[in-house]
Amino acid sequence: METNQTLRLFIVCFLLHSLPSSSSLSTKNIITDRDALLALKACITHDPDILLAKNWSTSTSVCNWIGVTCGVRHHRVTALNISYLGLTGTIPPQLGNLSFLALLAIDDNNFYGSLPYELAHLRRLKYINFNYNQLSGNVPSSIFNISSLQELRLKHNRLSLMVNVSGGGLNLMSLDLSENSLEGEIPSFISECKQLQFLNLSSNNFRGGIPKEIGNLTKLKTLSIFLNKLEGEIPQELGNLVELERLLLLDNVHLTGHIPSLLFNISTLWQINLTNNSLTGDLPHNMCSHHHQAAVLKILQLSFNQITGTIPYNLWQCRELAIVSLSYNPFRGRIPRNIGNLTKLEKLALGGNNIIGRYLIESINNII
Ligand SMILES: *[C@@H]1O[C@H](CO)[C@@H](O)[C@H](O)[C@H]1NC(C)=O
Ligand SMILES: *[C@@H]1O[C@H](CO)[C@@H](O)[C@H](O)[C@H]1NC(C)=O
């Protein structure tokens, strides 16, 4: 029974794919939008609360349908939000006909299959969210050709390939591709998305080096590329990211070389997690020094590396420090007396080092 219904829905979905739309010759209107949404409805094989099956009825205007918002001026669909409905299905190419769509939120469902190329026709789209589905195949590079696009979220799917494009993502501010199976090198066009503020490529299979051109993304606030297979050194050019707040490159066990001292010249950087890489060399001694303001540093996590030398005295002058994890590195030396001045310190992990902490107990009473 269940299987028959699935099969039937599949056939309907398939037919709707291949039939020319009733309005394919004319200009697009609200009927085009209705047909596009009906095509989507036909591609849904499981709707646990029978929500769309009941509510998306042709006896009423699409503008009354659940999850659908129409614009006042043109009376066309401007937003489609069907997130968290537990839906299973595929994404039909007809969605590319919702030509006034600005917001598309299909996150937290069980949509599978690939993303249709036709989404690139949506020239007014600003926000796409397909997080937490089972989409596979390519990240369609055509999506980056939507010049209005500001936010693209594809977290937690099964995407495996991202093709390099040229000249895309002009207004993209936020890109989340984390928790997929993306392979190959980080596509270099990402560093041409000059408006990017948030970039998360964590938990994928990216290989190769961190492109030094990422240092050109001067509006970047968050750079998160942890748990990949990156190798080579952390480029000095990341020191050009003058608005960077969070840098998360942990669990790339082949990331080598020194930590670029320029990073500690970024006055906005408050979180650095480089745990479990293969970083070597001494820590730069310009951390939290007087002549610049990296005084906002709050979280510094460098455990499980091969960082040598002593812990720079300046570190203990970062007044905002809350979490410091330096364990399992060949650090040596002493914990200085002034560590007791760090009134915000919550966690200090120094195990697996050669550090002597004569003043540790007497000076720290706020550490848990
Ligand atoms: C709607 O989309 C389908 C598939 O992408 C296409 O064949 C059809 O021509 C489109 N309709 C209009 C009115 O553009
Ligand atoms: C569909 O849902 C919307 C929003 O909850 C509601 O206003 C509308 O009456 C429903 N339509 C039908 C046919 O159930």
Ligand SMILES: *[C@@H]1O[C@H](CO)[C@@H](O)[C@H](O)[C@H]1NC(C)=O
């Ligand atoms: C979509 O709808 C869900 C649940 O109704 C809501 O939590 C979410 O904020 C909406 N998403 C957007 C982008 O408006």
Ligand SMILES: *[C@@H]1O[C@H](CO)[C@@H](O)[C@H](O)[C@H]1NC(C)=O
């Ligand atoms: C993006 O648009 C340009 C023209 O504006 C076109 O040449 C290129 O093929 C498009 N790329 C993709 C991946 O659709």
Ligand SMILES: *[C@@H]1O[C@H](CO)[C@@H](O)[C@H](O)[C@H]1NC(C)=O
């Ligand atoms: C990717 O595309 C850019 C142009 O946008 C080009 O400069 C770069 O060489 C390409 N990279 C690869 C690996 O093909």
Ligand SMILES: *[C@@H]1O[C@H](CO)[C@@H](O)[C@H](O)[C@H]1NC(C)=O
């Ligand atoms: C990036 O994505 C990972 C995996 O989904 C998540 O755990 C992490 O919090 C994200 N990073 C940021 C800075 O949001």
Ligand SMILES: *[C@@H]1O[C@H](CO)[C@@H](O)[C@H](O)[C@H]1NC(C)=O
């Ligand atoms: C991007 O960065 C590279 C290397 O860091 C540099 O040579 C190039 O001039 C930069 N390009 C732009 C457009 O800023």
Ligand SMILES: *[C@@H]1O[C@H](CO)[C@@H](O)[C@H](O)[C@H]1NC(C)=O
């Ligand atoms: C380091 O990262 C690798 C994956 O890159 C993981 O398998 C390993 O368990 C991590 N080691 C530690 C100590 O967290």
Ligand SMILES: *[C@@H]1O[C@H](CO)[C@@H](O)[C@H](O)[C@H]1NC(C)=O
């Ligand atoms: C770091 O910043 C300070 C103050 O802005 C500047 O004097 C110094 O040259 C910078 N260091 C580097 C390596 O750019």
Ligand SMILES: *[C@@H]1O[C@H](CO)[C@@H](O)[C@H](O)[C@H]1NC(C)=O
């Ligand atoms: C730390 O506090 C002590 C007093 O406990 C003070 O003498 C010293 O100057 C302070 N150090 C810094 C770096 O602020």
Ligand SMILES: *[C@H]1O[C@@H](CO)[C@H](O)[C@@H](O)[C@@H]1NC(C)=O
């Ligand atoms: C990175 O730092 C380690 C400690 O060195 C923590 O255990 C991790 O939870 C932390 N991870 C993230 C994503 O910040």
